Amino acid sequence: MSIIKEIAAAVETGKSKVVGGLVETALAEGIDPAVILNEGMIAAMGVVGEKFKNNEIFVPEMLIAARAMKKGVEILQPQLQKQGVEPIGKIILGTVAGDLHDIGKNLVGMMLEGAGFKVIDLGVDVPAEKFIETMKANPDCKIVALSALLTSTMPAITSTIKAIEDAGLRNTVLIMIGGAPVTQAFADEVGADGYSEDAASAAELAKKLFAQANK
C-alpha cells in the first residue's frame, strides 16, 4: 500500500496516533504536501462523508476521522505554509440568534474543514451583526453558512439574510443554510443560495457554491 493510501486509510478509520507518523514519512519521502493533503486526507474525509450520508457510519466514526485528519494537518501545516498552499476557501459558520444548538453546526464545520475549507465558527446564538462584522473583517470569505435547529428560530435565518442585504454585503457572499426543520423550499423562500440536509452534503454544497463564486 502506498503511503498516501495508508494516510487515507488511517484518517478514514480514525487512527489519530498513526496519522502524524505517516505524514512525516510521506514528507520524508519527498511527497508534495498538497498531494498528502488532497489525495490522502481530504479524499479520505470525502469517503467518510459519503458513508455518513448512507448511514454506513455515524457521528462517532465521523468525529474520530476528523480528529485523525486534524493530527495529520498539524504536522503538514508548516510545509503547506512554506509552499503557500492555502485552504480552498473561507466560510463563516454559525447557529442563528436565539438558537443554542451546536451539534449539526459543528458536524458541518468538521466536514467543511475535512473538505479543505478554513472555517470561522462563530458558535451558537449568533446575532446578525456578528455575521456582518465577521464578513467585513474577512472580505475574502465567499460563503456564509447559517444553521437553525428549531422552527421557532428559523425566522432568524430570514432576518440574518435580510441584515446582510441591508448592510450591502449580500452580493459579496453565497449563503447556505441547514438544520433539522430547514428545507429546500424554505431556502428558496428566504433567498438562500443553497441548502443541504446533512453535514456531508453541506461540504459538497460548499464546494459547488465556491466554484460558482469563483466563476
Add this chain to the structure above:
Amino acid sequence: MTRKPYEPEKESKVVGTITCIPSPMAPDGKMPKYDLPATYRENFLSMLKGESPQWIPFYMTDVQMFNPRIIPDNIARGMVVDAGPMEGVKKGGLDMFGVDWEFIPLVGGSMVKPGNPKCPDICEWEKYITFPDLDAWDWEGASKLNAPYLSDDRLNDFTIFSGLFERLISFVDFEAAALALLDEEQQDAVHRLFDKLATFYDDYIGRIKKYFNVDIIQFHDDWGSQRAPFFSLDTCREMLVPYLKRIVDSCHKNGMFFHLHSCGKNEMLVPAMIEAGVDLWIPQPMNDIAFIIKNYNDKIVVAINPPKIEEEIDDAKARAICEDLVKSTLVVDKPRVFAFASSTIRTPSTMKVLKNLYPVSREIYSKL
C-alpha cells in the same frame, strides 16, 4: 382480559370523575369518568402484557404524566408535573448532578449551553462529577402531596430525564460524548460512568416505586437526529445496552414497565432496545412504524401516530382516517400499540382524527 361487545351509548355516559394532576386540559384536576369496559390503566396494562385490550390506548388521555418537583432534573428541564402549586416554579437551573440547564421558552424545554462542560475530560469524570444524595429529597412529602392524584384509573408514568447518553452529553457536551463512545482511550471511563449510573438509577427507581403509585418509568435518552441514529447498532450494543438492561431490570423487579423516550430516526436501534428489555417506545413519525410493528410487535410496544393533516376535515373524513390508522395495526395477530400525537403532527385536524380513536378502535377490536 376478555374483549367485551362495544356498547357506544353506555360507554359514552359519564359515571363519575377521575382525579388527575391539574393541567391546562383539566385545570380543576378532574376529568370525566366514562362507563368503560375497563379503566384506562387496566386497558393499557392489558395491551402491554399482550393480552386483549378493549381499545387502542391514547397516551395523552389514558396516561398521567408525573414529574415531581423534588427531583431537581424536573425543574432544570422545565418539566414539573405534580400536584403542587405551579405558580413560581422555576424552569431551568441546576440538575441533580449540578449541571446548569437553560430553559428556552420558545421550545418549552431546556438545554445545557454548549462550550463549557462540567467535565472537561471524561477519563477523569470522578474528579468533576458528584452523584446526588437521594436521601436529601423530600420523598415522604411528595408522596403525601401527590398520592390522591395518582389514581388507579389511569396509567401513571414517571419520567427520568437524562438517561445514559443524554447524561453523558450533559457532562461533556455532545461531540465529546459521541467520540467517547468509540474512542478506545475513553471507553473505559464511559463504562465506569454508566456502571455507576446504572447502580444509582437502581436506587432511584426503587424509591420511586416505594413512594409513588407508578406503573411506568419513562427513561429519557435521545439517540438520534431526524435522519439517522447518532451511533451504530454495534456501538449501542457495546456501550449502552449492558447498562440500559440493568436499569430496565430495576424497573421490572419493582413491578414497573420501562418506557424508552428516544427521539430521532432510531428504527435501526430497535434490536438494541429489545435486547435491553425495553417495553415501549414512542417512535417519532419519521421512523418506519409499520415495519417495526410487523417485525417486532411481540417484543416491543410502539406508538402509532396519525398522519399530520394541515387542512380542515369533516367528521366523516376524520373517522375514515382513524379507521385506516387502527387497521394499519392489524398486520399482526395481537397488535400491541398505543397512540400518540407527536408535537410535529399536532394540528387541529390530526387531533380530530384522534378523537375517534376510542370508538373506532373499540368497535374494531371488539370484533377481533
